[in-house]
Amino acid sequence: SAKKQGGNKVIVYSEKLLESNIERPKLEARLRKAIENGKVEVYYQPKLTVDLGKIFGMEALVRWNDEEFGFVSPELFISIAEDIGLIHPLWEFVMKEACLQVSKWNLNRSEPLSVSVNFSAHQFQEPCSMVEKVKEVLSESQLSPSNFEIEITESILLNNSTEIVQSLKSLQSMGIAISIDDFGTGYSSLNYLKNLPINTLKIDKSFIQDIHEDYANSEIPEAIINLARSLHLNVIAEGVEKEHQRDFLLSKNCTQMQGYLFSKPLNSEEFERLLQRE
Ligand code: C2E
Ligand code: MG
Ligand code: MG
């Protein structure tokens, strides 16, 4: 439901209607306005250690709660933003907001939090200016590059462009971590894992949610955990909702997790309260 996904308004329009040609032009216009006027918001979902449940970072997730349409799912409005040329300003907004916020939180902490931001494939159309923008945002927000991570999907690596690989390498050489989101659901060869600049595999939530109480259906997440270990990559599980899924991760030495079991994505006030409770 909209609530569960971190919205605070109930969906008024069905997804079908929103996607239909009838509402689409209006939706596009309202999205454009929302981005221009800073009406989209950044939510934060905690990332935790599996053993102690300690927060070490978070993923920034964009939210749009429109006055008329209500909560619109990010999957839908991000694809619209991509279609109508708004994904760059949206990305900049989310990245700036997230870096400023986490940099502020880190002022009061002995152990800094690290934040990840989702990068769309469109962000890699001009890899050089993308890298420049990242540098600019980090220096303006005074967030250390080692506390910044980018999440990309395997599809970005599919075309094997040297420009893209170079841009990832230069981000990584600054200390920024590169994470493969929804790992296991793409179609690319495993070859890239050895040759490309990657730090983290993020096990797709569908694999985590398939794990039964008796650990049936856990072959794939287990294989991903082992693969990451052999390649000396970090591994994190997303979509952890149930206690037995956490227990499974603990038993396989997967040390990081994210999911509704601990917390849905939160707005900055809610996240701050969570940090104060720790
Ligand atoms: P993602 O990057 O794979 O993000 C994880 C999604 O899983 C988020 O959905 C999150 O709310 C949801 N989730 C987290 N824990 C659980 C759980 O325990 N159970 C279930 N069922 N779901 C869980 P959300 O926020 O709706 O975002 C969906 C997708 O939209 C994201 O998938 C990402 O691909 C995209 N997205 C979100 N924010 C941004 C953004 O700022 N930029 C870009 N380019 N894409 C974004
Ligand atoms: Mg992600
Ligand atoms: Mg994911």
Ligand code: MG
């Ligand atoms: Mg996803």
